[in-house]
Amino acid sequence: xxxxxxxxxxxxxxxxxxxxxxxxxxxxxxxxxxxxxxxxxxxxxxxxxxxxxxxxxxxxxxxxxxxxxxxxxxxxxxxxxxxxxxxxxxxxxxxxxxxxxxxxxxxxxxxx
Amino acid sequence: xxxxxxxxxxxxxxxxxxxxxxxxxxxxxxxxxxxxxxxxxxxxxxxxxxxxxxxxxxxxxxxxxxxxxxxxxxxxxxxxxxxxxxxxxxxxxxxxxxxxxxxxxxxxxxxxxxxxxxxxxxxxxxxxxxxxxxxxxxxxxxxxxxxxxxxxxxx
Numbered sequence: 001x002x003x004x005x006x007x008x009x010x011x012x013x014x015x016x017x018x019x020x021x022x023x024x025x026x027x028x029x030x031x032x033x034x035x036x037x038x039x040x041x042x043x044x045x046x047x048x049x050x051x052x053x054x055x056x057x058x059x060x061x062x063x064x065x066x067x068x069x070x071x072x073x074x075x076x077x078x079x080x081x082x083x084x085x086x087x088x089x090x091x092x093x094x095x096x097x098x099x100x101x102x103x104x105x106x107x108x109x110x111x112x
Numbered sequence: 113x114x115x116x117x118x119x120x121x122x123x124x125x126x127x128x129x130x131x132x133x134x135x136x137x138x139x140x141x142x143x144x145x146x147x148x149x150x151x152x153x154x155x156x157x158x159x160x161x162x163x164x165x166x167x168x169x170x171x172x173x174x175x176x177x178x179x180x181x182x183x184x185x186x187x188x189x190x191x192x193x194x195x196x197x198x199x200x201x202x203x204x205x206x207x208x209x210x211x212x213x214x215x216x217x218x219x220x221x222x223x224x225x226x227x228x229x230x231x232x233x234x235x236x237x238x239x240x241x242x243x244x245x246x247x248x249x250x251x252x253x254x255x256x257x258x259x260x261x262x263x264x265x266x267x
Contacts (some may be wrong), residue, residue, distance in 0.1 A: 035228075
């Protein structure tokens, strides 16, 4: 009876999870105003064009993380100029997603 | 940073009269001026800046809340207020739903870090289901003020 209560996921599910493409890149916020509402919205708009899950991590003394497809969560990172962030994607288009999202930061979201 | 560091209690409008986005923005900025949190002369220019900002992209980020804000040279110190609408306002929100709670934030244009910290504390609270629900149900300046105090103590 006890043995029957233990749930063992089928091997195929485990393999599927492990083989999901992942990509990650570290950047530093370089625009003067930081990741404020408008850049956050631009980021989410782009992130939503990919099927991958996107997460953004604030690194350093006060680590935090946010769903890369939620404007509200991204703003709570309070990512000011100079803040190190890590962008991570999980899914079939992970590589492409991270490459394009990093571009937004490198272009300073079209700001100075 | 705490909400009460910049939210001006006397400027909170628990029962908004205005029924549209631009009207609500005007009503809240006027309320800040009336409470002495900013100059009367600055009202029109600030209102115009906030509306222009909304036209670029709605600050109605979903879940019935909107956060109109601007970083403006005419703002000498960071101030904010809260408005509540029982009927709901069309803010062209991202989720296409009406907005019931509006947090308006005015920041000087030379302190981007302070502005982001204020946005951080506002959204940290707006993300909480209980905070949003209580805010929507609070019908007086005092009850909203108490809600903010509780949120600040919880930090």
